[in-house]
Amino acid sequence: MNPFGTFIQLLVDGLAQGSIYGALALAIVLVNQATGLVNFAQGGMAVLGSYIGLTIGNLLIPGVGSTLGVVLGIVAAVIASLALGGVVERFVMRRFERAEEDTKVVATIGLLTLITGLVGLIWGFNPTPYPFFFGGSESLRIGDVSISVWSIVTFTTIVALMVVLQILFRGTKFGLGMRAVADNAPSAALAGIRVGGLRMAGWGLAAALGTVAAILLASKSQLTPNNFDGILVYALAAVVIGGLDSPIGAVVAALGITILESLAAAYIPWIGHDLKVVVPFVLVFVVLIIRPQGLFGRRAVVRV
Amino acid sequence: MKGYDAVVSNRWVRLGAFLVVLVVLAVLPLVADPFTNQTISHIAVFAVAILGLNIVMGFTGQVSLGHSFFVGIGAYAAIIPIRDWWGGPLAEGAIVIGFVLSGLIPGVLGLLIALVTVRLRGLALAMVTIALPTIGLPLAQKFSDFTGGNEGISIRRLDYVGADGQVHKGNPFAAGPGLENDQWQYYIVIAIALAFFALAYFLVRGKYGRAFAIVRSNEAIASSMGVSPYRYKVLAFTIAAVYGGIAGFLLIVWGQFTSSETLAFHHSIDLVIASIVGGAGSIVGAVLGGVFYVTVSQIMNGLQLSIYTTLVQGVVIILILFLLPGGLASLPRTIRRLVRRGAAGHSVEAGHAADSASGNTKTQVQPSEERNT
Numbered sequence: 186m187n188p189f190g191t192f193i194q195l196l197v198d199g200l201a202q203g204s205i206y207g208a209l210a211l212a213i214v215l216v217n218q219a220t221g222l223v224n225f226a227q228g229g230m231a232v233l234g235s236y237i238g239l240t241i242g243n244l245l246i247p248g249v250g251s252t253l254g255v256v257l258g259i260v261a262a263v264i265a266s267l268a269l270g271g272v273v274e275r276f277v278m279r280r281f282e283r284a285e286e287d288t289k290v291v292a293t294i295g296l297l298t299l300i301t302g303l304v305g306l307i308w309g310f311n312p313t314p315y316p317f318f319f320g321g322s323e324s325l326r327i328g329d330v331s332i333s334v335w336s337i338v339t340f341t342t343i344v345a346l347m348v349v350l351q352i353l354f355r356g357t358k359f360g361l362g363m364r365a366v367a368d369n370a371p372s373a374a375l376a377g378i379r380v381g382g383l384r385m386a387g388w389g390l391a392a393a394l395g396t397v398a399a400i401l402l403a404s405k406s407q408l409t410p411n412n413f414d415g416i417l418v419y420a421l422a423a424v425v426i427g428g429l430d431s432p433i434g435a436v437v438a439a440l441g442i443t444i445l446e447s448l449a450a451a452y453i454p455w456i457g458h459d460l461k462v463v464v465p466f467v468l469v470f471v472v473l474i475i476r477p478q479g480l481f482g483r484r485a486v487v488r489v
Numbered sequence: 490m491k492g493y494d495a496v497v498s499n500r501w502v503r504l505g506a507f508l509v510v511l512v513v514l515a516v517l518p519l520v521a522d523p524f525t526n527q528t529i530s531h532i533a534v535f536a537v538a539i540l541g542l543n544i545v546m547g548f549t550g551q552v553s554l555g556h557s558f559f560v561g562i563g564a565y566a567a568i569i570p571i572r573d574w575w576g577g578p579l580a581e582g583a584i585v586i587g588f589v590l591s592g593l594i595p596g597v598l599g600l601l602i603a604l605v606t607v608r609l610r611g612l613a614l615a616m617v618t619i620a621l622p623t624i625g626l627p628l629a630q631k632f633s634d635f636t637g638g639n640e641g642i643s644i645r646r647l648d649y650v651g652a653d654g655q656v657h658k659g660n661p662f663a664a665g666p667g668l669e670n671d672q673w674q675y676y677i678v679i680a681i682a683l684a685f686f687a688l689a690y691f692l693v694r695g696k697y698g699r700a701f702a703i704v705r706s707n708e709a710i711a712s713s714m715g716v717s718p719y720r721y722k723v724l725a726f727t728i729a730a731v732y733g734g735i736a737g738f739l740l741i742v743w744g745q746f747t748s749s750e751t752l753a754f755h756h757s758i759d760l761v762i763a764s765i766v767g768g769a770g771s772i773v774g775a776v777l778g779g780v781f782y783v784t785v786s787q788i789m790n791g792l793q794l795s796i797y798t799t800l801v802q803g804v805v806i807i808l809i810l811f812l813l814p815g816g817l818a819s820l821p822r823t824i825r826r827l828v829r830r831g832a833a834g835h836s837v838e839a840g841h842a843a844d845s846a847s848g849n850t851k852t853q854v855q856p857s858e859e860r861n862t
Contacts, residue, residue, distance in 0.1 A: 299803025459631040
């Protein structure tokens with residue numbers, strides 16, 4: 186394969202992997218906008234959702250055939266995650282609404298542990314293969330370049346979801362309400378917006394988005410209860426680089442760090458496959474030094 | 490109840506209780522079985538690690554999700570000099586070098602990390618420190634000549650040249666005559682742990698403790714009083730890293746082994762949970778956290794229920810946050826308050842209810858006299 190072909194392939198695979206990080210990063214930003222906290226259980230919730238999709242898919246496949254079973258499994262997982270996100274916000278996180286930031290972080294860490302434990306108990310801690318693959322090994326050949334079907338499906342699905350979310354937030358009354366809550370919850374409440382309901386919706390949407398990303402990832406590799414621990418770390422790095430208050434920034438940063446990481450692994454022999462994980466975090470440090478609010482973030486102004 | 494309060498808060502009673510604890514700790518290993526000794530030293534190892542976490546979380550109000558990174562680095566910094574130099578011309582000096590490096594290297598790394606991450610308000614520290622184990626693990630595996638990679642490093646049977654000029658195998662932490670290995674290791678671990686607990690006790694009681702508390706409660710007020718939030722947050726994080734590293738050294742004394750697994754991410758989560766369950770804003774809380782950290786998995790494994798361990802930890806931490814935000818260390822105070830509330834009727838109830846409903850780990854930090862017990 187010529188060098189240019191390799192480069193394009195790295196780029197496309199990086200875009201696909203990066204879009205998974207980006208989806209989780211976007212979920213984290215969504216929750217942060219809705220409730221002002223960083224949900225460290227976002228990855229755990231996504232994994233729980235994908236296990237639900239796996240189980241329902243497996244139950245349905247003998248009856249309705251594999252394609253329909255898979256689709257219904259995914260739909261069920263998305264609905265279950267919407268509900269799960271809302272319930273967790275209402276019955277767990279609402280209680281910490283007025284707590285200190287560090288207490289909220291610890292609460293989401295507790296949630297992560299609880300969910301991981303629950304998933305491990307129900308589905309076991311050993312890796313479970315997903316029954317369906319979006320062409321995990323198949324690839325398209327365009328001239329010299331071969332691109333895996335999985336990369337194309339993953340990237341287009343997540344980009345489509347992001348477009349839908351953008352329309353939801355910019356073009357509907359619901360989205361306007363969400364933005365009002367994010368901007369100033371007490372004023373939004375005074376204006377007659379149901380803040381609590383919108384916060385539940387924000388958590389639900391974020392959980393559903395994470396679940397789709399987890400299912401896409403699971404269709405390539407196997408599923409384990411800790412599947413998303415590593416991905417959460419990347420998503421958080423993307424959020425720090427892009428800025429906690431910038432959905433677009435987080436997604437762009439996620440794609441950027443993944444592509445830079447795979448390019449560094451391929452072209453800088455000293456880094457190679459072993460140390461590529463260090464690249465995104467060096468970038469995090471550089472960004473924190475030059476622009477602590479993130480590349481796309483607004484500087485927080487605090488009135489005393 | 491009043492008489493009870495007076496007795497408990499009496500200086501001399503407290504000092505006496507402390508001396509009794511010291512005597513029990515000194516005599517216990519001579520009469521207890523090896524398993525008990527090892528369990529108590531294991532608790533002491535993680536109590537030191539959790540104490541560091543408490544200084545950064547409970548006292549300064551930041552969350553570190555990468556504490557196992559410092560424990561793991563400290564363990565490497567302790568074991569590598571001992572592996573390479575013990576038995577050579579340096580003899581027991583290698584252990585001293587390991588001890589110093591196990592505090593120094595994590596401390597320097599912690600300082601550098603804090604200098605950069607504390608710049609961002611709020612959650613940046615949590616969001617960046619969560620990456621430390623993720624970076625540390627592949628690094629430790631990459632330099633496996635140095636770190637032993639996945640297999641790790643064991644110093645239970647090290648080569649050394651004896652008085653007869655022959656090469657023997659020996660354990661640097663083997664006991665001398667009159668003591669068993671588990672007793673000897675117990676005494677080393679407990680002595681160092683006590684020293685670091687004493688240091689932390691005087692640190693949080695004095696000027697630094699007050700500065701941490703004011704930074705925690707309101708950064709703007711801290712600045713206006715000339716207490717730089719940035720400086721004290723960096724300081725707290727650096728101290729926490731040193732404590733993590735020293736816990737790594739103690740882990741080596743306890744088990745003479747480490748591997749890249751020591752710095753894995755899930756240990757960081759376990760440490761945070763143990764810290765909150767014990768009581769992040771208190772020094773006694775670190776000991777209770779150490780007990781929780783070590784015994785929960787031990788009990789679950791003993792009952793053949795290890796598959797439930799993570800779930801139990803998750804349930805316990807959520808329950809603690811809901812019902813006892815100050816952790817187990819605040820249990821006596823909470824009970825006293827409940828009793829007092831019952832006696833005083835409904836007039837004070839509203840105030841206390843609002844206080845405890847906020848789900849705030851900070852509520853316990855207010856009475857400084859009680860916090861430092």
